[in-house]
Amino acid sequence: KQWYQRRVRGGFSSYHDKEAWRVRAYHLRKMDAYSRHKELIRNYVHLYGGSVGDFARDQSRDRNDYTVLRENHRFLWDKGEARSWEERLAKHYYDKLFKEYCIADLSRYESKQIALLWRMEREVKGG
Numbered sequence: 001k002q003w004y005q006r007r008v009r010g011g012f013s014s015y016h017d018k019e020a021w022r023v024r025a026y027h028l029r030k031m032d033a034y035s036r037h038k039e040l041i042r043n044y045v046h047l048y049g050g051s052v053g054d055f056a057r058d059q060s061r062d063r064n065d066y067t068v069l070r071e072n073h074r075f076l077w078d079k080g081e082a083r084s085w086e087e088r089l090a091k092h093y094y095d096k097l098f099k100e101y102c103i104a105d106l107s108r109y110e111s112k113q114i115a116l117l118w119r120m121e122r123e124v125k126g127g
Contacts, residue, residue: 069093076125 028036045052063071072090082091101124105115 065089076121 028039031039041052041055068086069090072086074090074094077091077094082088101119101121103117103119103124105117108114
């Protein structure tokens, strides 16, 4: 039997089992965290069955900061408008931006003529 199958509920069944447990604990302490984790997962799968793929995290709903900013972007923010943490993050990013805007006239983009007009925030709000 393996070391993890010999342990009994109230303690160890014999001196040899206790000694085997000490040796195993000593070897686990000597390993780095990643190796110890892999060893324990391997032992768990061996003892209870299944596969290592059962421990994989569901990454389908993961989002990074850029995705959150893109989803909650607004050109102009009002004060005190951010409610959720996503909106607060987008508002914080907006507050750090340099408040100068560029208005682009793309009516003649096919002939490679683009007009850029730089405006301050108050000018953009005023029209």
